[in-house]
Amino acid sequence: MAHVSVVSVFYNRSKWVKETAESLQNQTYDDYEILLVDDGSTDDTLEQLKQFEDHRTRVITAPNQGFVNAINNAIDQASGDYIAIHGSGDTALPDRLRLQSQLLDTRPDVGVVGCHSEIVTLQSSRPPFVTGSSFDGDAREHLLKHNPFHHGEVMFRRDLFYKVGKYRPFFVCAQDRDLWCRLSYHTKFVVLDDVLYRKYAKMPGSVSADPHRLLLQRYLSDFAVFCHSECLDGRTDPLDRYGLQGALTKPPSRELSKSLFLIGSRFAADGDLDNARTFYRHAYQESGYLPARVLLFVSQSLPQLLLWASTTYRRLLRLTQKRTAADSKP
Template identity: 35%
Template sequence: MPKVSVVIPAYNSMKYLPETLESVLLQIFTDFEVLIINDGSSDNIVQWASEIVDPRVKLISQKNQGLPSARNTGITKAQGEYIAFLDADDLWEPTKLSKQVRCLDNNPAVGLVHTWMLLINEQGKSTGRVMESNAEGDVWQQLVEKNVIACPSVMVRRCCFETVGVFDRNLRSVEDWDMWIRIAARYPFAVIKEPLAYYRQLSSSMSKNCQVMEQAFHVVIEKAFQSVPQELLYLKSRSYGCANLCLAWKALQSMNRDYKLALHYRQQAIINYPKLRYSIEYIRLSLATRALQLFGTHGYSKFLELAYALRRRILSFAK
């Protein structure tokens, strides 16, 4: 049996999937299987997969059921002791699996290990921003307030899913956050403080997606606080505040750069959690929204290019 099962859900993802798979096959740790879950794609994924000669790579096709169900299929079919998740447009550093396997092997009580994550643009170029997290040990309180764990960075013991169940297939967004909260209620976490996963930021028509995401946030938060002790209920308003801050960013990152929607969600964030106005994320959001108002969509895109270039330079100096 392979030590690790890598689960890659794919729905019409051939634009990026070959590069994503290549980043897995370049891992220095080699005792793994790759389960690509074809979730009803209409592209040429079946033909492409039939030409892959590496026996560790398997294509599993199903009718379109959505991302949570595709991940659940991967969990069900996985043979590995550990399961790592990777979306079809994201990438890994070559040392990711080896460092995470070593961590779980050396810390048998840990249920999940994650890493820092570098943001890249649609062309795969670094934006210069690293999403850092120090969530380790008992992280439930930290995690229920805000999702600080990125799915492409995660490796989980398969036995965790036997304990807490699989992804909630009724959620159309933030299903990963729901899962991490459930695991965190039962297991300690570990973190490798290096950017070993690359998250590709893709523009989309976000007005509808924001509504879907808002509904999903509500479901996850209400579920998480169903049976918590009275002394922890203060975290609920913080959770809604951080969720609205996330939604504001999503509105700005949409194809139509909806700054009015971003302002709405920003206001909701402060109503729920007033102290957020002093956070770096809130200040960044406010500056970005103002820049979009001043410069327009085209000017804002140029502004982002300059900001990314500056951050890349700062990141290179830091190394």
């Protein structure tokens, strides 16, 4: 029996196994187990994972069943009081498990704890940056506007996970936002000030690297928030009440439009006008968001102007980030 169970699900990420596994095995904490899950990979991910099996590390494998089913099944096999999720390919800094479990040990009112994270964007000249907003308290209202965590940085109480019914498979690539919403009725959340996690953005096969999955993720995340808002107002969760058809009850969302618009602008800044147009179109169709309609028109009629404006903005942003990083150095 371990106090903390770390669960990390891999699918076709063999070259990222070593960094993740070594970071988890080199923690400044002793009372934990590691469950490395191969979700039916077609490359040599399973063979790479098996190289790290030891007294603390177990490898679980099964035919491909998708991330949500794979992680639910892995947690069913865990022995820990606390579950630490870990993104495949990401890195846990040495004190992660110790500080997060210490918080849960000393704060019985807290059931979910995250941290600040360093973000490394692959295949990009953008410098690494730290993200995360410190938080401590009731997250029910906060979750209507913000997801306080990256999924892989979180540790939560296993008994609460089962109390709310685990991850819901409907949410595919927004399972974390839905879980946090449901957990928020039963416990407080904390985001530690410490940088304890390194996340690699736009990793091959990830949601952030696949425009189609990213679009789906935004719609599902928005529906999770709608379900949450219905419950906050004393109504039944639409997914529980109507099943899959509950998604049809979601009204247009200006917040979703803004999110899709910003993603489209990032694609434009990278010179990817096809995906920029796709996100601008969805942003406008969702709630008639006028800025999206304007940039959709510009991307179709004056594409070079949009590319120039986006490139200029990105350069100014990078200069600002570099100056901020330089000013923060002792």
